[in-house]
Amino acid sequence: MKIRYLLPALIALSVVSLFVGVSDLTPMDLFTMSEKQAQIFFASRVPRLVSIVIAGMSMSIVGLIMQQLTRNKFVSPTTAGTDEAARLGVLVAILLFSGTSTMAKILVAFAFALAGTYIFMKLLDRVKYKDAIFIPLVGLMFGSIIGSVTTFFAYKNDLIQNIAAWMQGDFSLIIRGSYELLYLSVPVLIVAYAYANRFTVAGMGESFAVNLGLNYKQVVNIGLAIVALVSAVVLLTVGMIPFLGLIIPNLVTMYRGDHLRNSLTSTALFGAVFLLACDIFGRLIIFPYEIPIGLTVGVIGSAIFLYMLLRRKNYGA
Numbered sequence: 139m140k141i142r143y144l145l146p147a148l149i150a151l152s153v154v155s156l157f158v159g160v161s162d163l164t165p166m167d168l169f170t171m172s173e174k175q176a177q178i179f180f181a182s183r184v185p186r187l188v189s190i191v192i193a194g195m196s197m198s199i200v201g202l203i204m205q206q207l208t209r210n211k212f213v214s215p216t217t218a219g220t221d222e223a224a225r226l227g228v229l230v231a232i233l234l235f236s237g238t239s240t241m242a243k244i245l246v247a248f249a250f251a252l253a254g255t256y257i258f259m260k261l262l263d264r265v266k267y268k269d270a271i272f273i274p275l276v277g278l279m280f281g282s283i284i285g286s287v288t289t290f291f292a293y294k295n296d297l298i299q300n301i302a303a304w305m306q307g308d309f310s311l312i313i314r315g316s317y318e319l320l321y322l323s324v325p326v327l328i329v330a331y332a333y334a335n336r337f338t339v340a341g342m343g344e345s346f347a348v349n350l351g352l353n354y355k356q357v358v359n360i361g362l363a364i365v366a367l368v369s370a371v372v373l374l375t376v377g378m379i380p381f382l383g384l385i386i387p388n389l390v391t392m393y394r395g396d397h398l399r400n401s402l403t404s405t406a407l408f409g410a411v412f413l414l415a416c417d418i419f420g421r422l423i424i425f426p427y428e429i430p431i432g433l434t435v436g437v438i439g440s441a442i443f444l445y446m447l448l449r450r451k452n453y454g455a
Contacts, residue, residue: 338398
């Protein structure tokens with residue numbers, strides 16, 4: 139997972155992504171684009187590419203942060219109830235603040251995602267059997283409970299279709315004017331880079347971190363806030379992307395080690411490369427139709443997750 143390989147792969151896949159689609163558009167057309175082609179390129183293809191890259195980088199990095207803070211390689215926003223809590227927050231925003239803006243929905247989703255992640259961390263403190271596999275199972279059960287509550291109230295208020303829209307990640311509807319909120323993830327990721335060394339120390343345990351003079355609780359809270367905000371932004375913009383924050387950090391740390399600062403750049407690039415590859419695959423496999431990115435990543439990610447489970451002896455908590 140070396141940067142000198144990932145960066146060219148990202149550039150190559152980005153170019154391919156810009157020219158894959160139902161509408162015929164080639165690199166040579168860039169010099170003689172018609173008005174329709176220019177509209178497709180700048181209003182659809184470029185926003186889609188930017189959103190994929192930002193979402194891939196963001197979800198991969200927050201997955202790495204969660205794994206570092208929980209000291210468990212199988213924890214991510216998908217397996218900790220973070221995504222489900224954010225989705226519940228969206229439902230609450232719709233029910234209580236009818237006609238609210240997207241920014242307001244993000245704030246409510248962020249609050250719920252943060253609360254859900256915080257509850258999961260408290261559950262970890264009470265779990266005595268800290269097997270590497272058992273912890274994410276607790277998170278999945280916790281997320282299922284939240285998801286059931288969300289489905290119940292969505293059904294009672296005839297909002298099932300609205301909530302279902304955030305169940306499946308999909309970039310096909312991304313156009314200019316509908317993805318810009320993803321830029322909120324960029325400064326958050328910069329904070330993640332700034333706190334990388336502190337997250338690494340915090341991942342060694344509270345007593346060890348405190349002995350080194352680290353404000354352990356503050357660092358953990360900052361990490362959880364980063365995870366919650368990014369998860370809420372991505373969920374509201376492109377939907378839920380399963381397993382991305384789980385498998386990418388694991389694959390990178392296999393080669394780069396557990397030091398978070400050393401792994402951050404490779405994790406971000408590999409997340410973007412992986413998501414781009416899955417998106418292009420989903421657009422080509424049944425062309426001219428396409429498979430939602432949530433389904434593509436879900437199938438490939440679940441296969442990799444199963445492989446990691448079979449090698450669980452190498453992934454201690």
